[in-house]
Structure formats: C-alpha cells, structure tokens
Amino acid sequence: MNSPRAQARKPETRIQKRNHEAILEAALDVFSARGFRGATVDQIAQAAGLSKPNLLYYFPTKEAMHTALLTGLLDTWLAPLRKLDPKGEPITEILDYVRRKLEMSRQMPRESRLFANEILQGGPRLDGVLEQELKPLVDEKAKLIQDWVDGGRIAQVHPYHLIFSIWSLTQHYADFDVQVRTLLPKGETDPFPEAERYLVTLFTRMLKLAED
Amino acid sequence: MNSPRAQARKPETRIQKRNHEAILEAALDVFSARGFRGATVDQIAQAAGLSKPNLLYYFPTKEAMHTALLTGLLDTWLAPLRKLDPKGEPITEILDYVRRKLEMSRQMPRESRLFANEILQGGPRLDGVLEQELKPLVDEKAKLIQDWVDGGRIAQVHPYHLIFSIWSLTQHYADFDVQVRTLLPKGETDPFPEAERYLVTLFTRMLKLAED
DNA sequence: AATATGTTTGACCAATTGGTCAGGAACACG
C-alpha cells in the first residue's frame, strides 16, 4: 500500500502521527514566512527533519500540506469570535474579544501571517471556507452586536466594520511585527502590553454610551 | 552600449520613458497580486506587452524592478502622513489624515498590497528604507501628536499606536478587500463609504476630550 | 547613403523545484 492518507480511516500509527505533526509544524513555519509560492517542499522537509520524498509520502502534494494547515487551523483561529456571548455584558464581551484576539496575535503570529498571506493574494485556496464557514459566523455575531446597539447597551456602530476593525487592529501586531518593532522607540521591546492598553482604551471610548 | 540604465544620466528617450513606465505599471500589477516570489518575469512582460529579454534590457534583474517600484512609490505612500500639520486643528488634522489614507486604499490598493506583501515577509528588501525614511517621519509626527496630547487638545493616546492603528484600519480595506467584500451583506457593493463613516466616528470618539 | 547608436527578439542555458519510482530498511505480528 502506498500513501497512508489514501485509504479510509485506519488507526493511525504513532509514527504517522508524529511525522504528520512535524510536517504541519514545519509547513506552518515556512508557509507563514514565505507564502505559498515562496515556500519549497525542500525547506519544509528540512525544517521537519525529514527527506523530501518522505514528505510526499505523507502528503500527496505541496498544496495538500497548505490546505491541511488552513482548514486545520480555522477553528482555532475563529474560536475567540465564537466565544462572544449574548448573555454577557456587551462592552466587557467585546473588550474580552479584543484581548483574546490580541493574545492570539502574540501567541500565534505564524498562523496570522498564514491567513494574511492567503487573503492578500485573493484567497484562491480559501474561497469556499470564507463563504461557508466564516460568513455565517460573522453574520451571527454582527446580528448580536446590532442587538446590543438597538437595546441601547453600546453606542451606535456598524457591526461588520466593528468586527473588521478588531481583526485589523489586533492582527496588525502579528502581520506587521517587523514594522512595529522597527518604528517603536527603542525602550519598548515588547509592543504587546502597550498595544493592549491602547486597544482597550480605543474600544472603550468607541463603545461607551455618551452620558447625557 | 548595453542597458540604458548602466551609465550616467543620458537624456532619456521617449521610447525609454514609455517602456520604463509600462514595465513598472505591469510589475506593480503582478507583484502586488502574487508577491515577489510568486511573480514571474514573463508575467510582467506579458502584462507590459513586451518580451522577456526586453524587460531585462531595461532592468538588470527581477529584483531591480521590485526595488525600483518600492522606492519609487514610497514618497507617494507617505505623503498623507507628511501633510499632518502642526498648525492645524488637531482632531481635524488627524481625521483628514485618516480620510486621505483611506482614499489611498481605495485608489491604490495595488500599492498597499505591494508593501503589505513585503512587510509580511519580514521586509528583507526594505530594511534600510524603514529605518532611514520611515522612522524619522514617524518619530516627528508622533512627537507632534504627543504635543497635542500634552497641550490638552486631544485625549490621552499613545502616539505611535495611534499611527499604527490608522495604518492598520485603512490599509485593511485594500489588503483584505476580498474578505471584506465577501463578508459584507450583499446590498453594500462598495465598502468604502461606510468604512469612512465608521473610521471617522471611531477616531472622533477616541480623540475628543471628555467634557467635564 | 552610410554609420553609429539604441531597441528588440529567438534561441538557449543553468538552476530550481514539484513530484515519481524502484527498491531498501524498519517494524509488527504470528
């Protein structure tokens, strides 16, 4: 028998599991740093400590590694938004979402860049996912935010653009990390603590109802 | 004589000017859509309506086209920030800056993506430029903003993160255009008018002094 | 018209790269 992925669910051996994980870890490293076309199978193989043909034994093509990564990471990536809770206090909920998202930028910059790279190129390998996974979730949460606005619990905002702005502001610290670190005054080595304070202030002022 | 770029400033012929421009225009198209490594010289040649060797007659290497683009566009790209005027009314100045920057995202999405692609990959072809061109400008404008804060003319903000947030929010609409358009409810075909309203609101609430 | 200079290209090359394949090594298991 050939490639272990080819047939129906056999119980995965330990070796398969280990190498599978090593490959995806290495692929994340390389794809996120150089983009899909910029990455070579050899680089991934080296990063994983395996030979090139061996990678192709576990994944039929380079593209298969890439999509395995994207689809595998999507849930993790959307988890913070999923947690936005209709029952919570609106401003706290949104600020917590911002914090979670910023934390992801700090802890998972490679994942952020992987998605950024993909979307920047028009997301050719992502069409379906956007429409079918992301859109329903965003629609649902936008509606939730709109309800909060209508209920007079947060200030007037366009819910979709609010969500976009949270993504944009938080992911910026992962995707444009080099720029941020280059431009920040030398004292501040870690941009994140200050970024959190800034973003919390921003969204607090943005969402708090004007007292009249 | 060989390549027309090789020697000192001869008066540029009309043909040189025309082709030079056509090549850079085509290169912007291709580089911004596929990144440096994803772009091929042949694609650029085709987009420019010239043959591949002919491109290499005007630019010694693929990389030369890329850096010519980056350095050539940097001034345009930074112009909106340069215009931030110490003598103006602070909030108006910053809101105008946001508007100008958003307008650039609308009018020049390719340029935005070109820079985004580059910085995403750690900006290997951009090191010097960041340090020597961008940093001084940002330092100067950050100081200006700090003065406004200290003078009690706008609310307390971290000036550098304020600048980052303006970049992030405005460029998002160029760099992640596909995503934005996919997720926005079907009625709104052009995201920009609503985006402008949203961003103006956001920065107004962010910067206005709390009346006490 | 002759000549020099600038522009263009077809043919070609070497390097890189995604992927194949036949067979060998390691392992599971009776």
Next chain:
DNA sequence: CGTGTTCCTGACCAATTGGTCAAACATATT
C-alpha cells in the same frame, strides 16, 4: 524467525524560470 506491511530514500525527470547573447531591426545623425 519469517513474512507482510509500513516507512524511507537516492536517483531521476519534466517543467518552470531568471537570465544571457548574438544577431536582427529601428532610429537618429552626418
């Protein structure tokens, strides 16, 4: 142990791609 299965690799291939070059073509100048 022996045998079937899984795992791994060196050698190889075809396609792509950045770049070269000699020669053809065009354009200005005298």
